[in-house]
Amino acid sequence: MQGARIISVGSAVPDLCINNKDISKIVETSDEWIVTRTGIKERRVLTGSNKSVVDLAYCAGMKALNKIHMDPLEIDLIILATSSPNDLFGSASQVQAKIGAKKAVAFDLTAACSGFVLAIVTATQFIQNGSYKNILIIGADVLSKWIDWSDRKTCILFGDGAGAAIIQACSEEDNAILGFQLNTDGKQSDELSIIYKEDISPLNTFKLFQGQFQYISMNGKEVYKFAVSKVPASITKCLNSLHLSTRDINWLLLHQANKRILKAVADRLSIDTSKIISNLSKYGNTSAASIPLALDEALQNNKITKDDIIVISGFGAGLTWGTVVIKWKC
Template sequence: MILSIPQGARILATGSAVPDLCINNQHLSQIVETSDDWIVNRTGIKERRILADKEKSIIDLASSASMNALQKASMKPLDIDLIILATSSPNDLFGSAGQLQASIGAHKAIAFDLTAACSGFVLAIVTATQFIQNGSYNNILVVGADVLSKWINWTDRSTCILFGDAAGAAIVQSCSQEDNGILGFQLNTDGKKAYQLSIPYEQNNYKTINNKTLKIVQGQFKHIVMNGKEVYKFAVSHVPVSILQCLNSLNILPKDIHWLLLHQANERILHAVANRLSISPNKIISNLSKYGNTSAASIPLALDEALNSQKIANNDIIVISGFGAGLTWGTVVIKWKCK
């Protein structure tokens, strides 16, 4: 979708945060039957960060990433109008964005959660852009954060090797049309395949003891379940189509983009998508080997590291695509604008 805009929007600054505890593949081989070679060959992951401190939560990671972004933008928390927290592992099932708002002191900002798993950051950037372009807000803090280590079955080799914890933040700000940096987007969902990657809710019959006439059905959420082969096929077939549709709507050719930033799920997926688009592997932004799949945090974390290393230059065109649970996938094309 091409954005027809009276008001421009751009990413002003980014920030990120990861936990201190680093678990490498050798460590995991002591927990489940696996090896460093097996994990690296199939995923590209060498280590991941885990939030193990009982005194810390996703709010601490999200706050650190947010303050990092604010500092780079030379902004104060009170300058923020809106906070969108993209997460599937909130500190509170009712939502954690309010806790983030309080933690960083952004008391003037409205705050809400957005749940779309690994596509969450892309959807949050698109949502923030809409608020800016319709004139509702000027400074929006978008945070992708997940602590999926809390929802992993650490005896399940098919999932425990994949995920890590992290947070990434971006400040989206209004600007002139000439400085617009959010060029367009394309989004999709196929709910019929939601079961391929989920944290399912399991009911069990429970009857209250004190009131025999009241029957209450309760239950609990289980661990992450994933059909790895199907998710792989979904990603390599649908993500390139999404990217091409978005690029075509903008009259941009794949060869003209500078960077391809995909959700950091699996190294094979990253290269398969690039190959289908005839994009050089040298244009892939990836930090998967260090952090694993950090869900909604993976894209902003990788973007922040690429910016910190000065890999991305002014006016570089970056194709960003997220995909995962839902099943939901989407692309946003940005032109990086230096301050």
């Protein structure tokens, strides 16, 4: 078995910034109400009829490649973690073409806010079994396209963005993806979803029903209870399997959903809040993009140093949740 490590990251967000005062013009809310309950001050939203998740994914991926001067032809596999493709058949192939990674296999991975964690784990498996050497993983979502902007429960939360990482094969001794722990509870899938609704009557003699996807629907209270109970348990189980404790953690990087969730998870694990990596206030919940977006910003700000232990945990629709523990090697 060979090792795997992250050698570069990149991120991209749209230009349009919508703050809480802007939101209060379309629904009954206020900056104080949103900040107090979520920690979000503003979010970025993709505009333009010809702009899609592919554009953000491309920008994030190219930044990761350019940082280490890697030729796109060196990429063997592209995994695009997204729940908002611009083509229901998938958008990874479009990213592959736009980047110019002609030799790479490309596919979408749909796991909503847990998507980037699952992408790390999936890429690591391909590398550790010797199938591929260089893998580009991208978490990107444009959930603004699936928001009911008259629904105060959801329109205040979500933003658009993309984050990318290049995972490369290395010696077993230099392995930096230390371990992972993943879970799913499909019985709670209705708590956070974008459901497909069929028309009431069939359209033809074959009695085939057709319909369309609805807007984001979320039960905030249940999602909060799910996150603050399941995520600490997942982290604890993963750390125990590696014979590590919370005292060994340098940084806690959680899906950027809500500041109350971030604090509650840290408190349950007795991890000091100074170890939480967060940029939630600037971008809101960017789904699969939130973890790599925050990771890239933390690295740009020189927060993370060589050999730091980072616990990364994603959670969301599905319901899915999972943890991956990495040692920063760059």
